Amino acid sequence: MKLTSALVLVVLVATIVISGCVQEPTGGLTEEQAEDQALQTLEQEMDEAIGGMTLEELENELLQQG
């Protein structure tokens, strides 16, 4: 009897803990998280594509246009 009660208790606790752990991922990021992620991506793109331009390089670009 005691054994059965102990096993039932363990199964119950296990069910509660495990169901808490495998919650479905929620629908998406919050608006703030999404904006932060977007800004981070944009910043990375800017660093990669236009990060290192010096005043001299900009001047050369402008002279090429002129």
Place this chain on the structure above:
Amino acid sequence: MKKLLALAIALLVIGVTVVSVSAQQIGAQQNVRARIKTLGAFGNGLAVSQDNSMDFELIRIGVAGIKVGLADEEATVKVGILHFGEDKYRLKEVVIGNGSVTANVYSNDTQVGSLSLNSYPKGDKEVWAGTLTLNGETYNAYVLQAHRLVKPLEKAEKTFEYCKNNPEKCKAAMKAVGQIVCDPVTDGNCRDRIKNFCEQYPDDNRCKALRFAQCKLNLEDADCRAEIMGVCRNNATDNACERLGEVYNKFVERRPEVLQNVPRWFATVRERLQQQTGELGTGQQGGQ
């Protein structure tokens, strides 16, 4: 009894650990890389005070609609960053139009200015010009659109969009340059297959054709305008050039002085547009 209980607890601990680790892995797999969907002004430039032409500052600007979110739910967030000298600002209330960008400038959460830029073709580049108001001072701002390497996934998503919204035309565009990858009219999964194929082979002629077709419908995207401009340099008669010409012409008509040193393809398209509307152009037309 004690042994059994200890065994049950040990099993429970192992079970919880395994399940929580695999749940984290599933979550990580579902996180999709954020990527640029629509590019606005993006480059280095100068801001020159309207009151004193010798009061100028180097600026760097990035404005884009970025696709973010989980695999099953994605959203496009429009964001912007402005570097004014050593200071960095965030752009909010961003609006990206066909060759135009407007936004408000924020320092932390306080609005400190606003920005309005239009794009013009100059030589073989696109230049943004407009006004920037910052901390009570108004500047004329000029930004050279930077060349950005568009990632294979971003390219592939353009083909996906086109085939999702125009399955018949998608099929015809592929047929025009080769065999179809699959039939988007009858096969609901075809657009996903095309996306995967085009991510793997972005330089395939079919992928290029689909991307170009999507770009014709997406002239608010500076990457698309750059792609179309590349084609127009060699073939100004393509109907995409006329569409792009109409975008630039809108701003040129307001500011005819920017017509100096416009690319030859734009001068040609502009002549054609003027013939169609019977209007006489103003300003000086260039060509190179």
